[in-house]
Amino acid sequence: MQQCPAEIKIEELKKTAMEYRKSVCALFIFLFAVSSLEIVCAQIRRTNVSCFENERRALIQFKESLVDQSNRLSSWTGDNCCKWMGVGCNIVTGHVVNLDLSNKFPNAEDLATVMSRESWKKWEKFKGTVLGGELNPSLLKLKHLRYLDLSYNDFSRIQIPPFLGSLKNLRLLNLSCAGFGGKIPHHLGNLSRLEHLNIGICKTFFVVAHNLFEADSVPWVGRLTSIRTLHFVGLSIPNSEDLFNSINMLPSLLSLSLVNCKLTSFPSRMHVNFTSLTSLDIQMNFMESTIPKWFSNLTSLVNLNLGLNAFKGSTDFFEQLRDLETLDLQVNQFGDPVLNSLCRLNSLVYLDLSRNQLKSSDFHCLRNLTSLSVLKLTGNMLQGPFPESLTSSFCRLRVLDLTDNNFSGLLPTFIRDPSSCYQNSLKELHLRNNVYNDYFPAGLESHKDLEIVNLANNSLYGPIPYSIGKITNLKILLISNNDLNGSIPSSIGELSNLEDLDISYNLFTGVVTELYFAKLSNLKNMQISGNSLVLNVSYTWVPPFQVRMIGMSSITVGPRFPPWLETQLQLERLIMFDANISDTIPAWFRNITVSLGTIDLSNNKLAGGLEAFCDAQRLSTIDLSNNLLSGSIPSCFGTLQRLITLTLSDNNLEGHIPSSLGALGIQLSYLHLQNNRLSGKLPSTLQNLTNLRSLHLGENNFKGTIPAWLGRRVKSLQILRLNSNEFFGDIPLQLCQIRFLCVLNLGGNNLDGSIPHCFRNFTCMRIKSRLDTSFGFRYNERLDHIMKGRSLEYSDSQIPLLKFMDLSENNFIGGIPEELTELEGLLSLNLSSNNLNGSIPKMIGNMKQLQALDLSLNKLSGPVPQGLASLNYLSYLNLSFNKLSGPIPTGNQLQSLDDQSIYAGNNGLCGWPLLKSCHDKRSTSQPNLDQDDKGDAESNHLWFYAGIGPGFCVGFVGVLTILHFKKSWRVMYFQFLEKIYKKLYVAIFLIIAKFQRRG
Structure with missing residues (x-):
């Protein structure tokens, strides 16, 4: 059968197609073979490739301009520069194409993001490995250079050299965290082939606020037409709108970072051309504005960071960003509506809404975020129980952070009842600072991946289950400040990966032995303070750990000084106050003070001298108050150049204040030496302590006049207490220059003259609001003050509210200055036991904050001002x-x-509450009592007063038996005696007055 022409044609076409496919395959195989051969040959040549001589000389010149303290470039010798560290050559041509001199110090980008001594140590080591100096223009001879990375070095704020803009073939330029500064040259806009540009300061807590780059204008950014990654950190941009207009000319841009660039706002209207953007980071600009609607056009965004700004308003545009996987909105002003705008972002993996203005716990729609792995809601105003509807969805969470809210009731179901989840993926749980009222979660061990558990500052109760020892991956366990009770399970000693343990300030009881620390070889931070615990370990015990922080306060550690501390050679913080230690400080203790930064051994019974601290060059805080220490203050304390706080109060120290303390200069902020036996004059070298905030020298035997240099030089003082000494003479007027003085106590001296009118200059005492005392660190200063008839103590957080002046028990004369009534923020004023005369200032009613006023035992005359009645x-x-x-x-x-x-004692006063009525019959007395009741009251008063004398004598004899052994008791006794004397005097006076009226 003959085929038709059409069928013949189809067959021919099939044959032709088959032959064509075979040819293409053969060609592909041939090209693949050639390419493979070329790669093999190139690899062979690579071992023998040698850079060009002119490029080698250029690199040598470049090296000679650098400062290389760690000798990182020691390999830059010989003829073949392609083998030098950091130099990369094209394997075909031999030209230098890569120059990577970035610092490879481990985790350099993460250094010092946490303020700790360990971070500082790493930073110091890191600084020893950096390159510095200058950039030599010899780099221009590397005409084929495509990759230049100088990140994580320190070029001491020199300007980025303009000649870098002539490296026409550059594809990558990384100058981040390299120590450059000043103006960014516009010449960089000539790098038309550049794909990646990274310029900025280190994103660390101690440099992020300064060393900003400057940019007069940024149009040159728009000429980087090939740019795909543009990262600026710490660039001071004067005109935000100009910058975004330039960026809008970069259609290939994929990643944009403008961190801490002082941006003020976005352009309100803009036709967006960089719609291919997948990553946008504009954190830390503190922009107070709304987010423009054109954000909804950035539909390719995968990572968005708007944190540390002040954004507010509508967030509806988020619904269009369906590809978002990471969203960081921390520290803004977004309210509850932002939650609803996120409910359709099914691809979201990371969500941070910390420190916004969220109030409602109605965020049920978050259950739609089926890919969510990290949720952070720290520092909002969320309250009530955690929504049960989220249980199944949140079983997939790896990180849950609800810190600093007001969540209450029971813990989230998927935490306390792991059986409610088909999978338990939780790795970090942060519920600190809420008001949860529940048992400690018994099923916590079911979360096998848990590494961090932070349940501190809640109202959790019950015991810690023994099964906690099964959470083998646990690194951090923080459960302080709850109501947990019972004994601590010894299974905690099985947590071999545990690094941070804080169970302090609960209701735990029992004995803690070596078994509790058996496998804690990785422990770095141990805090068990504030429980009814007894530490009972053998004298020869050698702990398996080397900790950096020990907190064992308000438990029983003593009576002996713990010998196992001798093994802790990396100790940075030792907090062991009120630990029932009655011992001398051992000689070996000097060895561990070398690494110490903070030590608090107060409220024990430590004896001996202070020489053990002479080698503690890293110490910033010393608190040895309320012990039995004796001898003098060693002059070596003046060599502790990092010392910020020195508290040696309530001991038996003698001698003078060493003049060497003045060598601490601006570093020392707190000097507390009260209630010792110190004597002599204040050394003039103390005037060098110009940053001193609190000086407490009360209850000693200091003599001389109050030095005028206190006011001239130490103007940062907020607390000055020189009470109960032997100072004499006038108050120097220079004291009025200490404008921010909040507490002034000069009582119990031999001062005379008049009260200075310039006390009105004490700004802190004038203002009614709280004084800002954020010093960048926390220190609990125990400040005592006799007020309202009793001795009180105030912590650091209360001191800004405590504003008082005590000039009592001196020999001041003259009147009370009217200017004192301008101190409207004063809470307590004590001018008693002086020789003041004249009248009480009429404007005393202006001192609206006064809680205590003592003007007794003076010679004041005239009426009691009506203004006193307005002091609420x-x-x-x-x-x-x-x-x-x-x-x-x-x-x-x-x-x-x-x-x-x-x-x-004021015979001329009348009216209620005195029994003496006024002659003008004004309604100043209380309604008359029933006569029988009045007689009974008077009879009771007589019997009461008759019993005071014998009772006082018996108590007096009893107290005398112990006064010899404790100076602090002596001081308290004489203060008590003075009060009794005043009461007796008043009682006798009233009895005599009654008999006179009856006569």
Whole structure:
């Protein structure tokens, strides 16, 4: 059968196609073989490739301009520069194409992101490996250079050299964290082939706020037409809109980072051309604006970081960014609506909404985020129980951070009941600072991947289950400040990966032995303070760990000084106050002080001298208060150049303050030596402590006049306490130059003259609001003050609120300056036991914050000002034993101060609460009592006063038996004796007054 022509043609076409396919395959195989052969040959040639001589000489010239302290470029010798460290050559041509001199120090980019001594140590080592110096223009001879990386070095803020803009073949230029500064040359805009540009300072806590680059204008950015990655960190940009207009000319841009660039706002309207952008980071610009609508056109975004700004307003545009995987919105002003705008982002893996203004716990729609692995909601105002509807969705979470909110009730179901999840993927759990009220989660061991558990500062109760020892990957366990009780399970000793343990300030009881630390070889931070625990380890115990921080306060560690501390040679913080230690400081302790930065052994019974601390050159805080230490303060303390806080109060120290302390200069901020036996004059070298915030020298035997240099040189003082010494003379007027003085106590000296009118200059005492005392570190200063008839203690957080002046028990004369009434922020004013005369200032009612006022035992005359009645916070008042006269004011707070002794010794006063009525019959007295009741009251008063004398004598004899052994008791006793004396005097005066009236 003959084929038709059409069929014949089809067959021919099939044959032709088959032959064509065979030819293409053969060609492909041939080309592959040639390419493979070329690669093999190139690899062979690579071992023998040698760079060009002119390029080798150029590199040598470049090296000679660098400073290489660690000798990183020691390999730059010989003829073949292609084998030098950091130099890469084209394997075909031999030209230098890569120059990578970035610092390869381990984890350099993460250094110092956490403020710790370990970070500083690593940073110091890192600084020893950096390159510096200058960049030699000889680089221009490397005409084929495509890759230049100088990151993580230190070029001491020199300007980026303009000649880099002539390296026409550059594809990558990385100058990040390299120590450059000044203006960025516009010549970089000539790099039309550049694909990756990275310029900026290190993103670390100690340099992020300064060393900013400057840019007068940024149009040159728009000429980088091939750019795909553009990263600026710390670039000071004067005009945000100009920058974004330039960026809008870069259609190939994929990654844009503008961190800490002082941007002020986005262009409100812009036709976006960089729609291919997949990563955008503009954190830390503190932009106070809304996000423009054109953001919705960036539909290719995968990573978006808008953190550390002040964005607010609508976030509806998020619904269009369906490819987002990472979204960081921390530290902004977004409210609850932002949650609803995120509910359709099914690809979202990482979400950080920390420190915004979220209030509602109704975020059920987050269950739609089926890919979510990390959720951070720290520092919002979320409250109530955690939504149960999220349990199944959140079983997939790797990190959950709800720190610093007001979540209450039971813990999230998937935490306390792991059986509610088909998988338990949790790696980090942060619930610190909430109000959860629940048992410690018994099923926590089911989360096998857990590495961090932070449940501190809640109201959790019950024991820690023994099964906690099964969480073998656990590295951090923080459960302090709860109501957990029972004994600590010894299974904690099985957590071999544990690095940070904090169970302090709970209700734990029992004995802690070596078994509890058996396998904790990785432990770095151990805090078990504030429990009813007894540490009972053998004298020869050698711990398996080398910790950096020990917190064993308010438990029983003693009575002996713990010998196992001798093995801890990496110790940086030792907090062991109130640990029931009654011992001398051993000689070996000097060895471990070498690494110490903070030591607090206060409230023990340590004896001996202070010489063990002479080699502690890293110490910043020393607190040895309330011990039995004796001898003098060693002059070697003046060599501790990092010392910020020195607290040696309540000991038995003698001698003078060493003049060497002045060598600490601006470093020392707190000097507390009160209640010792120190004597002599204040050394003039203390005037070099110009950054001193608190000086407490009370209850010693210092003599001389108050030095004028305190006011001239030490102007940063906020607390000055020189009370209960033997200072004499006038108050130097220079003291008024200490404008931010909040606490002034000069009581119990031999000062005379008049009270300076310039005290009105104390700004801290004038303002009603809290004084800012954020010093960049935390130090708990225990400040005592006798107020409202009792001795009180104040911590560091309360000191800014405590503003008082005490000039009592001196020999001041003259009147009370009217200017004192301008100190409207003052809480307590004590001018008692002086020789002041004149009247009480009429404007005293302006001191609205006053809680305590003592003007007793002076020679004040005239009426009691009506303004006293307007002091609504006044709860302690003493005007006794003056020469005041007239009616006692009535109204408001004064009505609650009904103790007659307040006004005793002022024969001219009348009106309630005194029994003496005023002649003009004004309504200043209380309604008359029933006569029988009044007689009974008077009879009871007589019996009470008759018993005071014998009772006082018995107590006095009992107290005398122990006064010899403790100076602090002696001081307290004489203060108590003085108060009793005043009460007796008042009582006798009142009895005599009653008999006179009856007569």
